[in-house]
């Protein structure tokens with residue numbers, strides 16, 4: 001099968017790889033029809049993880065079931081399914097209690113497994129024609145009747161929509177709350193969408209990319225451009241000098257200062273200032289336990305210069321971690337089906353698998369207009385162009 005393979009920093013290629021197959025009785029084999037490039041893929045693309053060369057990337061996957069193992073009872077051939085990026089076993093203590101992002105059996109020695117991901121088990125990714133889904137009954141969300149029609153919305157259930165929602169859950173966003181969200185990438189935009197769905201009163205999204213901030217506005221947020229004036233000042237001005245009730249970190253360890261220089265503590269320290277005393281901060285942006293390629297000696301060890309004193313004085317709290325996608329994907333699926341949520345709004349590029357390496361380059365540079373790339377394995381360059389222009393004309 002054709003698949004997008006990691007060859008080393010800034011080098012991904014579409015090559016022929018062995019077909020994915022059923023290996024265990026609980027497996028499901030999915031023919032991938034849509035798979036996304038994620039901000040998390042970029043940490044690997046840039047060589048900022050210990051991702052092994054030769055592995056297939058891709059953890060945001062949707063497709064049609066083409067084969068099921070002998071122990072699979074619920075999922076059937078022909079079902080259209082979306083897979084959470086986390087792989088759970090369904091029977092460990094964490095999975096049983098809803099923490100499927102921290103499954104203790106699928107990647108022994110650590111908690112949490114995923115497709116095509118550094119440090120999260122040996123599982124191949126889905127930026128390919130086929131994907132093996134372990135424990136298929138547990139890890140496939142069967143999509144409703146309108147699966148094909150709304151495929152570009154439903155594929156966001158694999159990661160960024162539940163992850164954005166998770167940021168608002170970790171921050172405890174309630175109706176009427178003011179919320180400041182750092183990052184207007186796909187995850188930050190989905191946090192803004194989720195906050196709006198929860199009835200937040202005022203949503204402020206911080207970034208310096210105008211195209212992304214414009215999308216944030218479309219989801220009902222106030223854009224905060226940190227290249228114009230310090231973000232904290234702007235947020236305090238909008239919140240009577242008190243700070244927002246809740247804060248979401250949707251950038252991660254590669255966050256930058258206004259000069260574009262990486263400092264892993266920028267967003268966390270700004271959140272402490274931009275969130276009110278006793279406010280909660282939800283952190284879904286990825287932070288890593290070691291980052292040898294960083295120029296900062298603290299960050300090399302996965303540490304940061306964090307303003308703990310102010311954080312403590314303000315009596316704030318922080319919650320962090322991978323999103324437990326299965327805790328939210330069914331409910332968010334219903335909102336898409338009812339037309340109340342439209343995560344596909346952030347898609348900027350719908351392209352074939354063969355065009356993926358070029359898309360990685362543009363998305364990684366945060367080139368203007370490259371907000372979210374979705375790939376259509378099994379389709380040629382020209383057939384994807386044709387179908388996406390028909391879909392756009394129908395909007």
Ligand SMILES: NC(=O)c1ccc[n+]([C@@H]2O[C@H](COP(=O)([O-])OP(=O)(O)OC[C@H]3O[C@@H](n4cnc5c(N)ncnc54)[C@H](O)[C@@H]3O)[C@@H](O)[C@H]2O)c1
Pocket residue numbers: 038039040041042043159160163182183184185186187188206207208209212226250251252253254255256257266267283284285286321322323366
């Ligand atoms: N916890 C999870 O389960 C989970 C799931 C998916 C993604 N993630 C992580 O979420 C993060 C965001 O993902 P994404 O796909 O939106 O990535 P992205 O890289 O496309 O977006 C990040 C955005 O943050 C902005 N940014 C950089 N420095 C900033 C600063 N100081 N202040 C405000 N904004 C700043 C960038 O301009 C960019 O638009 C990544 O770290 C990704 O790995 C976590």
Ligand SMILES: [Zn+2]
Pocket residue numbers: 038039040041059060085159160
């Ligand atoms: Zn992702």
Ligand SMILES: [Zn+2]
Pocket residue numbers: 088089090091092093094095096102103104105106
């Ligand atoms: Zn488990």
